[in-house]
Amino acid sequence: MTASITAGLIDTLHQAARAAGEILYEGYQAEGSIDFECKGSSDFVTHYDRAAEHAIIETIRRAHPDVGFLGEETGATPAGDSDLTVIIDPLDGTNNFLHRVPHFSVSIAVRKGEALTHGVVYQPLLDEMLWAIRGQGAYQGSQRISVLPARPLTEMLVGTCLPYHEKGDCAMSQRQLSSLMPRVAGIRSPGSAALEIAYTGLGRFDAFWSQGARLDLWDIAAGIVIAREAGCKVTDLSCNPNPAEWNSVLVAKPEQHDKLLRILSK
Ligand code: 2AM
Ligand code: CA
Numbered sequence: 001m002t003a004s005i006t007a008g009l010i011d012t013l014h015q016a017a018r019a020a021g022e023i024l025y026e027g028y029q030a031e032g033s034i035d036f037e038c039k040g041s042s043d044f045v046t047h048y049d050r051a052a053e054h055a056i057i058e059t060i061r062r063a064h065p066d067v068g069f070l071g072e073e074t075g076a077t078p079a080g081d082s083d084l085t086v087i088i089d090p091l092d093g094t095n096n097f098l099h100r101v102p103h104f105s106v107s108i109a110v111r112k113g114e115a116l117t118h119g120v121v122y123q124p125l126l127d128e129m130l131w132a133i134r135g136q137g138a139y140q141g142s143q144r145i146s147v148l149p150a151r152p153l154t155e156m157l158v159g160t161c162l163p164y165h166e167k168g169d170c171a172m173s174q175r176q177l178s179s180l181m182p183r184v185a186g187i188r189s190p191g192s193a194a195l196e197i198a199y200t201g202l203g204r205f206d207a208f209w210s211q212g213a214r215l216d217l218w219d220i221a222a223g224i225v226i227a228r229e230a231g232c233k234v235t236d237l238s239c240n241p242n243p244a245e246w247n248s249v250l251v252a253k254p255e256q257h258d259k260l261l262r263i264l265s266k
């Protein structure tokens with residue numbers, strides 16, 4: 001991947017995120033309840049998820065016709081003459097969106113081989129673009145971001161995603177909550193994994209983990225690049241280096257990562 005392709009690619013990812021964001025913004029403002037279907041039990045999809053993913057793929061294809069795609073709504077589309085795969089969650093936080101809770105995002109990542117190289121998480125209601133390129137830093141708009149100094153455990157605000165109806169391992173999440181809850185200042189589960197992970201890079205959360213919820217790669221890939229480039233340590237809970245194989249994730253400041261891993265693994 002040459003430097004000029006890399007530079008062009010991030011601009012295209014921003015354009016694609018904004019195109020999807022416009023569709024979600026319109027849907028959020030529209031009157032009446034939002035129609036949805038169930039892909040599985042409690043796994044909701046709306047016209048807006050599909051339209052947003054379509055807009056992302058079309059925007060990226062126009063500029064980079066050979067890249068492959070892995071989208072929450074359209075599945076895998078193999079790459080042509082490119083070693084890049086774009087990983088898309090067009091609407092992360094569909095359940096919030098359906099309930100008009102203003103916390104959802106567009107999440108787009110790029111993978112080259114096993115390495116995640118680009119991450120863009122866009123919050124359309126705030127017009128907030130969080131993004132990163134591997135080795136080149138993490139940004140909020142044009143402002144570079146990096147993790148703030150670690151707070152003591154007792155002052156930490158920790159984000160998580162919890163299992164829901166028929167998905168994930170409730171008993172595991174309950175064990176982890178019981179273990180961590182008495183030790184920290186607060187645990188929050190706002191409902192968009194991509195945002196929560198990116199927020200940990202930004203310092204809005206001090207750490208994030210999820211295991212019981214069994215998140216998918218498109219929920220976490222873009223956030224991982226942003227949090228890592230901001231200076232967080234990001235692994236799964238068994239320290240497997242390949243995110244494509246993860247079914248858990250822990251994002252924390254480097255000096256607190258091991259301590260949290262021990263608490264969550266009890
Ligand atoms: P999604 O909105 O793209 O499906 C946090 O709850 C994470 O779990 C989100 O990233 C969300 O991704 C996923 N999730 C899927 N179905 C959910 C549901 N019914 N309730 C809450 N979260 C859900
Ligand atoms: Ca998602």
